[in-house]
Amino acid sequence: MSSLxxxxxxxxxxxxxxxxxxxxxxxxxxxxxxxDIYLKYLLNNILWKQDYIKMYGKEHPIPRLTSWFGDEGKxxxxxxxxxxxxxxxxxxxxxxxxxxxKVEITFxxxxxxxxxxxxxxxxWHSDDEKELGDNIVIASVSFGSIRDFQxxxxxxxxxxxxxxxxDNGSLLLMFPPTQAHWLHQIPKRKKVTTPRVNLTxxxxx
Numbered sequence: 001m002s003s004l005x006x007x008x009x010x011x012x013x014x015x016x017x018x019x020x021x022x023x024x025x026x027x028x029x030x031x032x033x034x035x036d037i038y039l040k041y042l043l044n045n046i047l048w049k050q051d052y053i054k055m056y057g058k059e060h061p062i063p064r065l066t067s068w069f070g071d072e073g074k075x076x077x078x079x080x081x082x083x084x085x086x087x088x089x090x091x092x093x094x095x096x097x098x099x100x101x102k103v104e105i106t107f108x109x110x111x112x113x114x115x116x117x118x119x120x121x122x123x124w125h126s127d128d129e130k131e132l133g134d135n136i137v138i139a140s141v142s143f144g145s146i147r148d149f150q151x152x153x154x155x156x157x158x159x160x161x162x163x164x165x166x167d168n169g170s171l172l173l174m175f176p177p178t179q180a181h182w183l184h185q186i187p188k189r190k191k192v193t194t195p196r197v198n199l200t201x202x203x204x205x
Contacts, residue, residue: 008028008031009028010026010028010029010030010031011026012027012028013025013026016162018153018159018162018182019153019156019159019181020153020177020178020180020181020182021151021153021174021177021181021182022174022175022176022177022178023172023173023174023175023178024172024173024175025164025170025171025172026102026170026171026172026173027167027170028167028169028170029098029099029102029141029169029170030098030141030143030169030170030171031169032168034169035143035144035168035169036168038091038095039143039144039168039195039197041091042091042114042143042197042199043114043195043197045089045091046067046112046114047067047086048065048066048067048112048114049065049066050065051066051081052081053080053081054080062081063119063120063121063122064113064115064116064120064121064122065114065116066083066112066113066114067086067111067112067114068083068084068085068086068109068110068111068112069085069086069087069088069089069092069109069110070085070086070088070108070109070110070204071088071108071109072085073085074108074109074204075204076109076111076129076131076204077129077131078129083111085109092110092199095141095199096110099139099141099171099201103137103139103173105137105139105203106203107139107201107202107203108202108203108204109201109202109203109204110199110200110201110202111199111200111202112197112198112199112200113197113198114195114196114197115144115145115147115186115195115196115197115198116195117145117192117193117194117195118147118188118189118190118191119188119190120188121185121186121187121188122185122186123185124183124184124185125183125184125185126154126180126182126183126184127174127179127200127202128179128180131204131205132179132203132204132205133203133205134176135176136176136178136179136180136202137173137174137175137176137203138173138174138179138200138201138202139171139173139200139201140166140171140172140173140174140198140199140200140201141169141170141171141198141200141201142166142167142168142169142170142172142196142197142198142199143168143169143196143197143198143199144168144194144195144196144197145168145192145194145195145196146165146166146167146168146192146196147165147166147186147189147192147196148163148164148165148166148186148187148189149163149164149166149172149184149185149186150162150163150164150184150185150186150187151163151164151182151183151184152182152183152184153181153182153183154181154182154183155181166198186198
C-alpha cells in the first residue's frame with residue numbers, strides 16, 4: 001500500500017479526549033468519489049424544508065434547511081420544532097450501514113442539514129434532547145464544502161476551544177459524556193460559496 005493511499009485511508013482517525021468529552025474524527029471515511037455521488041443525490045432528492053423559531057414573539061427562519069428521517073414513530077423535537085420522520089431511502093441506509101459497521105451501534109434516526117453557503121450556520125448548542133436519553137452517541141457525516149466545527153466546554157471557560165475543519169466525506173463520532181459538557185457550532189464563513197450537507201445519525205430511545 002502506498003503512503004498516499006495510507007494517508008487517505010477510511011480508517012485514519014484522530015482521537016480527541018478533552019476533559020468531560022470524547023470524539024473521534026475520520027477525515028476520509030468516504031472516498032471523494034462516494035462523497036461527490038452522495039452530495040449530488042442529497043441536493044437533488046431530499047425534500048428539504050425551511051423551519052422557523054420564535055424569538056421575542058416573532059418567527060425567524062433558521063439559517064439552514066433540514067430534513068428528518070427515521071424508523072416509524074421516531075419523531076424529534078428541538079428548539080420548539082417538531083419533526084416527524086420521512087421513510088429511509090436506500091442511499092441513506094447505505095451510509096448508515098457503513099457507519100454502524102464501524103461503531104457497532106444501531107442508529108434509528110437522522111437529521112440532515114443543508115448549508116447552502118457560508119451564510120448558513122448553526123449556533124452554539126448540544127444534542128441533548130430528552131428523546132436521546134443519557135448515553136448519547138452522535139455520528140456526523142459531512143459532504144461538500146469544508147466547514148469549521150467548533151466546540152467549547154459548557155462550564156469551564158479556561159478549557160481551550162476545539163476547531164475541526166470537517167472534510168468532504170468525513171465522519172465525526174461524539175461519545176458520552178460529550179453532549180452533557182460541551183457545546184458545538186458551525187460558524188458563518190463568508191468565503192464559502194458552495195453547499196455542504198451534514199447528516200447526524202442518532203438513537204431515539
